Amino acid sequence: MPSHPRPDRQPKPRRMRRGMIRGSALAAILGAAGAGAYIAADPPVAHAQQNTGGLGAFDGAVLMKGLRETPGCLGVEAARTQSGKSVIFAWFENKAAAMAWYHSPVHQGAMKAVFPDFEDAGEPMAGVPDDVPIMAIASFTPGQGPDAPPIAQIAIELYSPIKGGIFIGGTFAPEGLPVKGLRDLTAP
Numbered sequence: 001m002p003s004h005p006r007p008d009r010q011p012k013p014r015r016m017r018r019g020m021i022r023g024s025a026l027a028a029i030l031g032a033a034g035a036g037a038y039i040a041a042d043p044p045v046a047h048a049q050q051n052t053g054g055l056g057a058f059d060g061a062v063l064m065k066g067l068r069e070t071p072g073c074l075g076v077e078a079a080r081t082q083s084g085k086s087v088i089f090a091w092f093e094n095k096a097a098a099m100a101w102y103h104s105p106v107h108q109g110a111m112k113a114v115f116p117d118f119e120d121a122g123e124p125m126a127g128v129p130d131d132v133p134i135m136a137i138a139s140f141t142p143g144q145g146p147d148a149p150p151i152a153q154i155a156i157e158l159y160s161p162i163k164g165g166i167f168i169g170g171t172f173a174p175e176g177l178p179v180k181g182l183r184d185l186t187a188p
Contacts, residue, residue, distance in 0.1 A: 064088075066106030072097020074133075075174030081139075085153070088138045091177050095130045114151075125158075132160040133177055 067090060068076050074091040081087060092098040101107055102124055111118060128134065141153035161173070163181040173179070 063106055063110050066104060067101060070097065070101040070104060072100055074176045077172075083141075085139045085141050087140075088136075089172075090136045090138070091174050092134045092136070093176075094132065095125055095128050095134065098125060098128075098134050098136065128158065129160075135159045135161070135173070135177075 064076060064078065067073060067088075070092075072093040074093060076091075077089040079087050079089075090101075092101070135158070137155075137157045137159070139153065139155050139157075140151065143149045143152045161177065161179040161182075163179075165179060165182045166185050167182065168185045168187075171177075171179075171182070
């Protein structure tokens with residue numbers, strides 16, 4: 001099995017740029033956050049902060065702090081999956097809060113560091129309702145091997161809570177996230 005994805009399956013930089021433009025510009029926001037979490041969580045690749053790994057010159061800890069300090073950001077969690085993805089979960093009160101992060105100097109700097117040729121076109125999150133909570137999941141997989149691109153996979157997915165669910169002793173989502181019909185089964 002090869003140590004890195006097949007070259008014919010590598011995303012083309014222009015194609016990636018078009019996909020981000022067509023999708024939600026939030027992809028670039030939290031994509032940068034995913035890369036930041038990877039760098040912050042894995043000191044051996046900290047050299048990427050000097051742009052030697054092609055990930056740009058940014059500090060993942062500063063990026064995560066900036067995300068947490070964004071007005072309307074209800075909470076942030078970072079994790080690494082068994083498949084090697086670094087993942088960021090960020091909960092926002094609504095679209096306005098997610099857009100506050102998008103326009104923040106921390107995000108803009110991270111986005112330019114990771115995607116220096118990115119051209120913002122259109123309205124970010126144009127199809128997202130204004131009045132629903134948003135959970136954004138950013139996943140990032142670094143390239144493997146010396147000839148691999150620095151980013152093998154990056155994705156941003158947006159979700160809003162649906163009615164239902166249970167919990168005992170707490171939830172994965174932050175306390176301030178309203179979920180209709182979520183039942184607390186914690187013993188009294």
